[in-house]
Amino acid sequence: MDDSSTSETGNRPATNEEFAQLLAANQDVLLWFIKALLPGSPDVDDILQNTNLVLWRKQESFRAGTSFLKWARAVARWEVRAWLSKARRHNWLVINDELAEAIADTIEQESRGVGASARLDALAECQRKLKPRDKLLVSYYYQMSKSLNECAEAFELSANSMKSTLHRIRAALRRCVESRLAMNQAGK
């Protein structure tokens, strides 16, 4: 997923095509990183778009053969700070630089050799194992972008029951997806 190609690229600017490919290939990881720095924010997609715009504007300063992801993450980190500043939420979330680095490293490890489509496939397999009502509930929450209270009402649950049900389902999906991805990696 990352770029760091070797040497043959030398120290020249990336071509437009190379740059576009790197940008496209790293969108999922960048979004993951931004969301981890701003959990619960509805603006992560906008911040990713702003990051992309800055990356395009600064395209010439990127050198083929260097780490695109490291460079792009630094820009994303700045965009997150800019968002916090504009939103006047300097102290909103205390993810300091050290934790941001740890998060970035963890994402890199988790995504090494595992693309977004592999995750989607693993998730689809795991969802098939859910009980039908659980499958519908999590689909409703994500497909319809509903709040917990709206979901609770639709499924005739209390808000607390809805929350704990969603937690249970997602914990199960997490374990299942990790297990499937590990099996797939081992099988390679």
Place this chain on the structure above:
Amino acid sequence: MSISREIECQIQDLVDGHLDEDQQRVLIERIANDPELTRLYVSHVGLDLTLSKSMRFSPAKLADLRQTPPSQPQIVKALLASAAVVALSLVVLRLIIVPDPPPLATFRASPGTVYQLQRAGDKAPEPGSLILNEGDEMTLTQGVVELGFGAGVRGIVEGPAKVVFEKKDRVRMTDGRAFFEVPAAEKGFKVITGDLIVTDLGTEFAIKVGDGSPDEVHVIKGRVEVAPRGHAGSGKVLEAGHALSSLGSDLTVTTPFKGSIFLKHLPDRLPYLHIPGDMSDDGSIVVIGDIQGEEPIKARFLPGKSGSDALPTVEGRFGSAFKLTGQGDHVLTDWAGIGQDDPRTVAFWVRMNPGEATYDTACVVWGHRPQGIETVNRKWNVQVALDRETKSRCIVNTTFGGFWFEGTTSLDDGQWHHVAAVYTGQNLPSGMPDLRLFIDGKREAGEWVWNEPIDRKEGNVRVRTETRVEEGAEPLMIGKPLHDRNSFRGELDEIYVIAGALETEAVQTLWQSNRLDLAKPRKD
């Protein structure tokens, strides 16, 4: 170290944004000091993103649906908003032993949508419930509903529509239009129409039924199998880019493929068309809106006897406005209009000087008017014209063909006035169509006038606006009636056609702000 369920729940709350600042700080500190918790946090962020990606209906911004359930007492009627919901929901859930039938699907509706839901067994619908069960019946009076099912199957149903969930893997659709997107793993569900049985083979396809025409299937991706009802085994496989219509047992593959006219995502308002009175840089007439799905609607100027090369424009109420001279000059589109008794709203700004009005003209019109016959109810025409009785007052007249509603306010004073004609698709207790006229945001008094004989069924006057070209219908025109006399003279601006009946507040917003702002979806 084993991670407690409690901390994993807290991490999920953090990802969802459900913790307050203090709670976040405490948890973040724990995460920062524990690599296992860092990994768990990162995993849940990733899972949340992957779930969103796998389920998101549309890559575009999700509509602001403002769909909080109505607070008024629920009325137990069943209007099935979308056939798609029924079909899709049946496929998804297959429980083996259940004390109660499992839910089959969920749905959401665009603003301005009106629907009724009848539960199987006449059970009372639960307030705010957006779940559909086996045996439910939904009728969509107007608007659009999106259906969601557990395995990623979804559908978009445009009203008016009627759908019944017959069995877990079968839905019946007797009216309306619907688009279905079915992942390959879920192939096999069926949609039954009046004429056809459509079996999905892992695809995207659309269906159009009702309105007096043969049922149609359009395959957008993948394949479907189509068989005439009552003739099992005589079906054919239809591939992407092809369409089929039927009449009885005859399957003919001659229907032009029109996959683009079907909505594929939930709109953030009722389907609409807007001709703002502006011209684009290349001189073409600007037409906006999704009343014909992704298929653009074209409009062109026909000069009649005016001798103009181009459509004259003047400064309008908002931007530019069309100036028509009453010499047969008009705007012709390629959109067929809203047919039968489907609800609709037409709104526009008009300015006319004293003496410019004529009798029996047109501002916004479509449909069919057989030559020489004045009593056939096959058209829809909203006009600002002289009244029939005295031919001296310039009023708003909305006609369906043979019966029309005349307003009372004179409009030819050289000032801009906003006109809105709203037809709900229903009948009043008197049997006349429920038509509401608004002038400058205020409800207009008026009366019905008609020629005999008037077409009634069980006491109700029938509205049967024709949109089929093969039945003689003409598409939407601005400024020229369906006959060759008396075209419109005056200025027109911000012409809207909306596939639904606007409520008073929405008409007033359109008048005040030139913006289509709709009510939350309503269950009748």
